[in-house]
Amino acid sequence: MDHAEIEKGYVDLDPIFGPGSVAVIGATDKPGKVGHAIMLNYIDVGFSGRIYPVNLNAGSTIMGYRAYRSVLDIGEDIDLAVIAVPADSVPDVLDECGRAHVRGVVVVSGGFAEVGATELQASIVEVAKRYGMPMIGPNCLGVMDVRARNDTLFLPTFKIDRPKVGGVSFVSQSGSVGSTTLDLISGAGFGLSRFISYGNAATIDETDILRYLMHDVHTQVIVLYVEGVKRGRAFIDVAREVTSMKPVVVLKAGTTQAGAAAARSHTAALAGSDEAYDAVFRQYGFVRANDTDELLDFAKIFDTQPLATGSRVAVITNGGGHGILATDALYHNGLELARLSAKARRRLRGAMPGTVNIALPLDIGGDADAQRFEDALDAVGGEPTVDALIVIVLFQTPGADEKVVESIMNFGARREKPMVVVSVGGSYTRSHAAVMESSGIPVYRSASAAARSIAALVRYARYRERVRAEAEAAAVASKH
Amino acid sequence: MAAWNCRAGQRLGAGDAIAGLVDYKDAEALLSRYGIRTSPSKYVGSAEEAVEFSAGEPIALKVITPRAPHKSRLGLVALGLTGRDITKAFGLVAKRAARYRPYRMLAQRMSKPGIEIILGGNTDPQFGKMVLIGLGGIYVEAFRDFALRVCPISDYDAESMIDQLRSGRIVAHSDRQRAMLSGLIVSVSHMFVESALTELDLNPVILHDDSYDVVDVRLFG
Numbered sequence: 001m002d003h004a005e006i007e008k009g010y011v012d013l014d015p016i017f018g019p020g021s022v023a024v025i026g027a028t029d030k031p032g033k034v035g036h037a038i039m040l041n042y043i044d045v046g047f048s049g050r051i052y053p054v055n056l057n058a059g060s061t062i063m064g065y066r067a068y069r070s071v072l073d074i075g076e077d078i079d080l081a082v083i084a085v086p087a088d089s090v091p092d093v094l095d096e097c098g099r100a101h102v103r104g105v106v107v108v109s110g111g112f113a114e115v116g117a118t119e120l121q122a123s124i125v126e127v128a129k130r131y132g133m134p135m136i137g138p139n140c141l142g143v144m145d146v147r148a149r150n151d152t153l154f155l156p157t158f159k160i161d162r163p164k165v166g167g168v169s170f171v172s173q174s175g176s177v178g179s180t181t182l183d184l185i186s187g188a189g190f191g192l193s194r195f196i197s198y199g200n201a202a203t204i205d206e207t208d209i210l211r212y213l214m215h216d217v218h219t220q221v222i223v224l225y226v227e228g229v230k231r232g233r234a235f236i237d238v239a240r241e242v243t244s245m246k247p248v249v250v251l252k253a254g255t256t257q258a259g260a261a262a263a264r265s266h267t268a269a270l271a272g273s274d275e276a277y278d279a280v281f282r283q284y285g286f287v288r289a290n291d292t293d294e295l296l297d298f299a300k301i302f303d304t305q306p307l308a309t310g311s312r313v314a315v316i317t318n319g320g321g322h323g324i325l326a327t328d329a330l331y332h333n334g335l336e337l338a339r340l341s342a343k344a345r346r347r348l349r350g351a352m353p354g355t356v357n358i359a360l361p362l363d364i365g366g367d368a369d370a371q372r373f374e375d376a377l378d379a380v381g382g383e384p385t386v387d388a389l390i391v392i393v394l395f396q397t398p399g400a401d402e403k404v405v406e407s408i409m410n411f412g413a414r415r416e417k418p419m420v421v422v423s424v425g426g427s428y429t430r431s432h433a434a435v436m437e438s439s440g441i442p443v444y445r446s447a448s449a450a451a452r453s454i455a456a457l458v459r460y461a462r463y464r465e466r467v468r469a470e471a472e473a474a475a476v477a478s479k480h
Numbered sequence: 481m482a483a484w485n486c487r488a489g490q491r492l493g494a495g496d497a498i499a500g501l502v503d504y505k506d507a508e509a510l511l512s513r514y515g516i517r518t519s520p521s522k523y524v525g526s527a528e529e530a531v532e533f534s535a536g537e538p539i540a541l542k543v544i545t546p547r548a549p550h551k552s553r554l555g556l557v558a559l560g561l562t563g564r565d566i567t568k569a570f571g572l573v574a575k576r577a578a579r580y581r582p583y584r585m586l587a588q589r590m591s592k593p594g595i596e597i598i599l600g601g602n603t604d605p606q607f608g609k610m611v612l613i614g615l616g617g618i619y620v621e622a623f624r625d626f627a628l629r630v631c632p633i634s635d636y637d638a639e640s641m642i643d644q645l646r647s648g649r650i651v652a653h654s655d656r657q658r659a660m661l662s663g664l665i666v667s668v669s670h671m672f673v674e675s676a677l678t679e680l681d682l683n684p685v686i687l688h689d690d691s692y693d694v695v696d697v698r699l700f701g
Contacts, residue, residue: 228606229606232604232605232606232607232608233607233608236607236630264501264679264698264700265600265602265679265680265681265698265700266598266600266620266621266681266683267598267600267601267602267612267679267680267681267683268600268602268679269621270600270612270614270620270621270624270626270628271600271602271604271610271612271626271628273604273605273606275628276604276606276607276610276628276630278628279607279610279627279628279629279630280607280630282629282640282644283629283630283637466636470636
């Protein structure tokens with residue numbers, strides 16, 4: 001790949017995400033060093049490809065693997081080189097990678113533009129471009145591909161959980177937000193496809209990565225943490241394409257940054273940087289999250305639930321108060337409470353005890369057991385006027401146990417419209433929530449988190465529907 | 481030469497290099513090419529000329545100078561003038577304006593009362609030209625109720641900007657006003673995209689009777 005392609009076109013990151021062979025440059029036997037942690041991770045996560053530790057001062061082996069003093073000495077095809085050497089040495093190491101025809105590099109090392117060393121950064125950009133070598137970083141964690149068991153992160157496996165395999169790919173400009181969120185994703189009820197921390201984005205930036213993930217069959221949902229994009233117009237061009245295919249949940253930091261103080265016009269004084277980002281996100285179909293909690297909440301619903309454009313939500317609960325909270329949350333988020341047909345009301349009347357008020361939100365009582373949950377789910381869930389369903393299961397009640405969990409999972413498996421569960425509570429609740437999440441039913445800690453997530457799903461579904469209709473209309477118009 | 485000095489009749493617009501604040505009448509001419517009407521106005525050299533322009537209707541007098549961008553705060557605007565008040569105000573405003581020479585005095589027909597909005601354009605360093613609509617006049621900074629989109633702005637975008645405003649149902653209280661307003665947003669986007677302008681304020685734009693008056697215009701190249 002030449003320079004021009006890196007500038008404007010698709011960058012193939014396959015060798016970086018799913019390499020058959022990896023050189024760890026800066027590998028060492030000394031615990032505590034970055035190069036040691038990276039080697040250890042490759043061993044721990046069970047990478048199935050070939051591993052080549054490289055260190056200028058290497059003896060014959062490093063951590064039990066045959067060691068090399070230079071990547072040029074290996075004499076085999078190298079797909080990925082992970083570079084963790086002091087910044088000053090990176091240009092030479094990178095040049096050797098180029099000469100060895102390494103297909104992609106991750107520069108973990110810091111000490112470049114982020115500390116003002118822009119010339120040093122420019123020099124590694126020059127080398128990467130000269131060889132047409134895709135380069136992630138510098139100053140980054142690199143990548144994790146859960147399926148390929150490829151993991152360049154220098155975070156020891158005992159300190160950070162590794163997520164299970166799934167459809168969410170997570171792109172983070174920040175290493176620390178990236179690693180902490182990754183740790184949370186492991187317990188968040190959805191699986192990960194790819195993670196990438198791209199640091200200073202010296203050659204490959206968020207726009208390149210979005211374009212790559214757009215074509216990645218394993219990626220169903222993209223989650224993006226960004227502090228600022230590098231190429232605004234290119235980002236927009238790629239964004240409209242990718243959001244018409246896959247949801248992109250974005251968390252943008254730096255939202256309170258003061259606007260230009262000395263603006264000539266009122267407009268410029270109002271339209272600061274964050275306002276501009278917000279406009280772009282709204283206009284081109286991003287799902288904007290306000291914090292990492294929302295980021296995970298939204299990723300979870302997009303990963304597990306079908307898109308739906310309708311905003312009528314039914315609420316079933318075994319606790320009245322939480323039903324009211326859920327109803328409030330619906331309206332706060334632009335959703336509405338669904339209504340039951342006469343037929344459904346008759347059916348519920350027959351199945352529920354006389355104390356249950358047959359209306360939404362449907363409070364089936366603190367003594368509700370699995371059978372009552374099942375009856376309620378069947379009657380309400382079958383309603384054509386119900387677009388989405390919130391099931392509130394408070395496990396503190398006597399009737400709510402693993403049988404209820406089973407009923408909900410069985411119902412969820414048959415359901416073709418969005419459904420989420422709200423369970424508020426401690427360790428007993430969390431263990432049941434984890435079981436439901438493992439079967440693809442998102443569980444939220446509050447009704448408002450559930451309502452916000454459904455609202456995000458509906459907003460995005462409507463965006464998709466509109467751009468699809470516009471594209472169809474344009475196609476018809478161009479034929480005539 | 482500063483753009484505000486451009487002589488009337490000089491063509492401004494697509495591709496023209498304009499620096500700084502564009503002269504008021506030239507700005508009006510550019511807007512009218514995109515079908516955006518401004519309140520009738522005229523540069524006047526004397527109180528008599530202003531009275532003649534008024535023809536019995538209420539007018540405003542505004543000092544136009546690039547040296548005083550916030551003219552109402554500096555007492556360089558007088559509103560709702562008729563008859564002898566015009567002569568009095570002309571003298572007063574001209575006296576205040578003396579320290580902002582060179583300046584010109586603009587007489588402008590008063591708009592009917594209505595809802596004030598701001599329509600604007602800004603060039604974002606990252607995303608380029610963007611258009612803004614907000615509840616205007618004195619409310620714009622207090623409530624910060626505005627919506628922003630990247631150019632070019634589609635009909636859908638314009639409608640969604642109105643919907644995004646908390647004051648959306650106030651500024652577009654009828655279907656006709658809504659259609660008029662979204663058309664106006666799209667026209668501003670067209671003009672902004674096709675010109676060499678970098679920033680602009682139409683502020684306030686007064687909405688009344690399913691129509692609008694652009695009362696003040698500041699275009700920057």
